[in-house]
Amino acid sequence: MEGLFCQPPSNPSTSRPPFPPFRPPLGVSTFAIRNPQSAIRNPQSAIRNPQSAIHNPQSMIVIPALDLREGACVQLESGEYDRERIRMPNPVGVAKGWAQLGFNLLHLVDLDAATERGNNDEIVRDIIRDASLPVQVGGGVRDADTIERLLADGARNVVVGTRALENPDWLAYVAASWGGRLIVAADVRDRNVLSRGWQRTLTRHITDVIEELNDLPLASIMVTAVHRDGQLAGTDLPLMEDVARASDHPVLASGGISTMSELRSLADTGIAGAIVGMALYTGTLNPRVVAEEFGVDSGE
Numbered sequence: 001m002e003g004l005f006c007q008p009p010s011n012p013s014t015s016r017p018p019f020p021p022f023r024p025p026l027g028v029s030t031f032a033i034r035n036p037q038s039a040i041r042n043p044q045s046a047i048r049n050p051q052s053a054i055h056n057p058q059s060m061i062v063i064p065a066l067d068l069r070e071g072a073c074v075q076l077e078s079g080e081y082d083r084e085r086i087r088m089p090n091p092v093g094v095a096k097g098w099a100q101l102g103f104n105l106l107h108l109v110d111l112d113a114a115t116e117r118g119n120n121d122e123i124v125r126d127i128i129r130d131a132s133l134p135v136q137v138g139g140g141v142r143d144a145d146t147i148e149r150l151l152a153d154g155a156r157n158v159v160v161g162t163r164a165l166e167n168p169d170w171l172a173y174v175a176a177s178w179g180g181r182l183i184v185a186a187d188v189r190d191r192n193v194l195s196r197g198w199q200r201t202l203t204r205h206i207t208d209v210i211e212e213l214n215d216l217p218l219a220s221i222m223v224t225a226v227h228r229d230g231q232l233a234g235t236d237l238p239l240m241e242d243v244a245r246a247s248d249h250p251v252l253a254s255g256g257i258s259t260m261s262e263l264r265s266l267a268d269t270g271i272a273g274a275i276v277g278m279a280l281y282t283g284t285l286n287p288r289v290v291a292e293e294f295g296v297d298s299g300e
């Protein structure tokens with residue numbers, strides 16, 4: 001397929017597939033980035049007249065995921081460290097490549113920090129500084145100083161998961177200062193919310209959590225269908241529909257998204273943004289095609 005920079009793993013059980021280094025294709029999309037600030041908006045605005053569904057680009061934004069492990073850009077299956085499927089050695093180059101393809105926002109996760117194995121702080125800083133597209137960043141953000149530092153470094157938004165879910169008082173405190181810049185990550189398996197790199201199951205139902213979050217000022221809510229993540233088998237659309245219905249905040253959907261029709265269904269559901277990893281890295285979704293339909297603000 002034209003425009004792809006790597007191919008699907010030939011042997012999914014191999015932990016380090018021999019992918020070629022990231023090479024941004026030539027002739028990237030010439031879409032203008034009109035107003036990046038408005039790229040994620042209230043989901044209500046994404047519930048469109050069915051007639052408008054034929055117009056492109058869509059109002060939902062697709063956000064490429066860039067997960068960091070040991071200084072590399074990786075993709076894991078089901079978030080498990082022993083199921084690494086993609087490894088690319090130059091994360092800053094990967095981030096620049098997504099920008100050149102026409103994407104308008106990057107979702108950056110420090111997996112080592114999220115799973116309490118260490119951190120990739122320097123690379124996070126380099127990507128925010130050099131990537132040429134706005135970045136939302138998370139993974140291991142467990143205190144106010146880190147939120148402040150990442151915003152000072154230039155992050156568009158900061159993603160908080162574990163501490164926000166385990167400690168609602170702390171979330172209320174940080175939301176009072178930076179609410180409009182915070183994204184709460186609710187990672188979900190069997191409708192229960194997870195924390196600590198998906199190792200701990202909190203006995204809280206996702207829709208209860210979403211309703212509690214409605215009381216706080218936040219930039220958006222991100223919901224990851226952990227049971228679908230990295231498997232290229234489609235996301236949990238009923239979950240995303242329920243969350244979009246329950247949330248007063250814009251909702252970002254993540255986990256298993258792998259077809260254009262799925263992206264259109266998510267947009268029609270009122271999802272404000274879709275975070276896509278494995279399908280873009282393997283070429284299951286053509287990044288150029290996705291960026292043209294979903295990568296930029298339509299300027300509506």
Ligand code: AMZ
Binds near residue numbers: 109115
């Ligand atoms: O893949 C994983 N095991 C994983 C992952 N991708 N564990 C956590 N995360 C992501 C969440 C969210 O974006 O989806 O890390 C962020 C939350 O980190 P924390 O440290 O605030 O819970």
